[in-house]
Amino acid sequence: MSVSVGRSLACSCSSSSFVNYNSTNKRAFGTSGRCYRSSRFLKTAIKAQQRPTWLPGLDPPPYLDGTLVGDFGFDPLGLGEDPKSLKWYVQAELVHSRFAMAGVAGILFTDLLRVTGISDLPVWYEAGATKFSFASTRTLFIVQLLLMGFAETKRYMDFTNPGSQAKEGSFFGLEAALEGLEPGYPGGPLLNPLGLAKDIKNAHEWKLKEIKNGRLAMVAMLGIIVQANVTHVGPIDNLVKHLSNPWHQTIIQTLSGSGS
Structure with missing residues (x-):
């Protein structure tokens, strides 16, 4: 993530401007303020990456902000919008x-x-x-x-x-x-x-x-x-049957009808 961050910053500002941003002279970025916006985006991206989600790289919906216990951003149907x-x-x-x-x-x-x-x-x-x-x-x-x-x-x-x-x-x-x-x-x-x-x-x-x-x-x-x-x-019967012949009594054989 650090490498990609460095590249994204380099695209919008020079290395000297990046150094000056940490100082009091914030105008070194120029009038466009692209580096300032990139910095804010970078902070948001880092914060998002630090939060685990059910699918890596997923952008969670705004109403699932991680405050709920067990919130991993999973709501594909949007049921929790209200x-x-x-x-x-x-x-x-x-x-x-x-x-x-x-x-x-x-x-x-x-x-x-x-x-x-x-x-x-x-x-x-x-x-x-x-x-x-x-x-x-x-x-x-x-x-x-x-x-x-x-x-x-x-x-x-x-x-x-x-x-x-x-x-x-x-x-x-x-x-x-x-x-x-x-x-x-x-x-x-x-x-x-x-x-x-x-x-x-x-x-x-x-x-x-x-x-x-x-x-x-x-x-x-x-x-x-x-x-x-x-x-x-029952499940124990299925487990015993599988352990009796693990290579041939599996879910694949069962579903295909060859394991019966």
Whole structure:
């Protein structure tokens, strides 16, 4: 980058003018001010290059200025141009990331128990049709609907009015146990038992790790769904099959139909 910078400056001004710019005589550049503009452009270019983006050399959109956690300038559809929509999308991505991380962990763990014979569990995409003896499907659905609806309503209310759900009497007297830190980041001994990132406003590293792992989990969840649709087995079954013959049991053979 230094070489290209030197060439761009040399095209618009002489070396002596470049030296004089660092002194008090700024008129040495001439009346056109080309070197001054080049210097400002250079500072902007260096600042842009120092910020990592999802595609090297990409010029991020102006509304993604790097202040958001995990902002790498990725918005090809321009969904975040509206500030209100961007704020909502940030929270939506965070929630989907957490669901994806929990889902991937649950699928892999239960699939491992099933494949090893430790527990007689259904494959993950058939778990929803399983009949349980302790409650009917309708009862489980209603209970889940009420619990999830309550939690999501509280989350939305805290999003629209930050801090409102931490007020005394807003959660049956359990506000202190939850200790909402900021929208999207509840805490307290119930939701943050390890006491991580207590200073949530300065916990940029923890937030970045979470969103990165969450995005990876969403991609992994998409992969698990696709492989289940193609192979009709769980992810651990696919892994065992691949390890049994790594050179011939691959995604290429599977998609082409020669690996079956």
